[in-house]
Amino acid sequence: MSILTEPDRKKIAAARIWAVNRQPYLARALFACAVHPAPGSGTIAVDRDWRLHVDPDLLAGFDPAELGRLFIHLTSHLIRDHAARAEANRVAEDESRARWNRCVDAEINDDLRIDGCLPTVAPDLPADLGAADGLLAEAYYQVAAAGRRRWDCGSGADAGDRPWDGQGQGSPGRRDGSPDGLSGSRGDLLRLAVAADIQRQHGTEPGTVAGGWLRWAEAVLPSRVDWRRVLAAEIRSAISAAAGAVDYSYRRPSRRGRAVPGVVLPTMRRPVPEVAIVCDTSGSMHDGLLTRALAEIDGILVRAGLRADGVRVLAVDTAVHTLRRVSRAGQVRLAGGGGTDMGAGIAAAAALRPRPSTVIVLTDGYTPWPAQPPPGIRVVVGLLRDVVQVGGHGNPPVWARTVVIEAEA
Structure with missing residues (x-):
């Protein structure tokens, strides 16, 4: 042998x-x-x-x-x-x-x-x-x-x-x-x-x-991961990364420059993080999923501490239908209902001014995705999963941070 x-x-x-x-x-x-x-x-x-x-x-x-x-x-x-x-x-x-x-x-x-x-x-x-x-x-x-x-x-x-x-x-x-x-x-x-x-x-x-x-x-094996905790951690991490960034700016000269005549010194600038939320409003997102998406937007605003200034929310199926700055979920108008292309929503969010540091995508996953991430922007995908939909989601790209949002028991 x-x-x-x-x-x-x-x-x-x-x-x-x-x-x-x-x-x-x-x-x-x-x-x-x-x-x-x-x-x-x-x-x-x-x-x-x-x-x-x-x-x-x-x-x-x-x-x-x-x-x-x-x-x-x-x-x-x-x-x-x-x-x-x-x-x-x-x-x-x-x-x-x-x-x-x-x-x-x-x-x-x-x-x-x-x-x-x-x-x-x-x-x-x-x-x-x-x-x-x-x-x-x-x-x-x-x-x-x-x-x-x-x-x-x-x-x-x-x-x-x-x-x-x-x-x-x-x-x-x-x-x-x-x-x-x-x-x-x-x-x-x-x-x-x-x-x-x-x-x-x-x-x-x-x-x-x-x-x-x-x-x-x-x-x-049913998931034992607390998706709320994971989602909150991802958002805090993305926002703190932007808030922790500093750069020099001449928009407001440094007071120290007064000690040196003729010299203008810059000040340190700490940017305020901008967040955009891309909400899937395609035909596959039935009322139950849309309700949960709105609830998650409300929770995101609270956890991120951005309610005072508000965040920008884009309602997207294959195109951007609405864009507005909101400070509570009830202000969001969900339009659309056709096919799905979250890549269009991500591209539209990246083109906003001021440019967001973080884009949060709420979707059921039935969508194509861009091959590359938008430069300098962190993308967090909240994958809404209905209990009656098993194994049907598209795979979010590896460059995005993905959190599976479970249906309520």
Whole structure:
């Protein structure tokens, strides 16, 4: 029986470290998979019991970074329980399993591409199946044509037994929960732990977790992040950064200049932070969401301490319909109701004079976003989520600070 050599094991260890550095919230899952040699398999794959099977002859063709990308990809199949979902969708024939494998690859890879973790050996994306990003494998399976899979990801992806699945300490061909495998409830507990790690990462560093992982974690484990506290912290941070900035100004000369005849000295100027709020008023924002948006505007004004001077609020769908300075939520007039393009609202806010230091976007997320942030402006996205809308939001850009605003219980 072929074994993994010491250089092979070192490469696998280096690949795991690379993967954890790129996606630390998946660390538990990445290190939970026991590694077994699978000579002659022609693949590197996972089985349903969280075992990673490696053909030693393939390792020479991988550097640690590419192997780390593949490990993230394969582990993602286990985290999202693609094998059980294959059974639920009655994926049984070999041709159907190959098609399902491509679909679950596409579900994973649109997020991995954003994070720079797309594996070159299993590169299927939603566009390759003729579908849009951000959907589940079940949706892709309805539209994908039959075809050969790019990479055999193993029974952990499609529930089809492989000859190498029984290798290791367990009995051949059985899902027996051997000491180096995780089956049944132990695998479910690990998924819950990973979901908690994803939510923790998003709560402490918003914008660092891909939208697909957030949606998965929310479906598995309801959020325990206090979005009001996170939103208030983001706004205070953005405003204090502007308020703490100082610069020299000759608008009001320094009194010290009087001591030096003929010399005009500048004074230090501390700008007053300007805040603009872009409120989504498109057709997808029904009355309940609009009411909550107004309530959040009121809370933002109080927390920011800007009620006296007021803030500017822009009502936007695909264009800016109203713009006015308000000091309470009741002064906001929500107009619009058509399509959605928050990029138009952000651009309009950036063009205001005086220029805002902070732009807060309140939206349900069904919108395209600009590729780049407005220069010198911090953008905070309040993603309004209705309890009846699960997993349908677009992903806010990574350059924005995103806070998911939960529906009231």
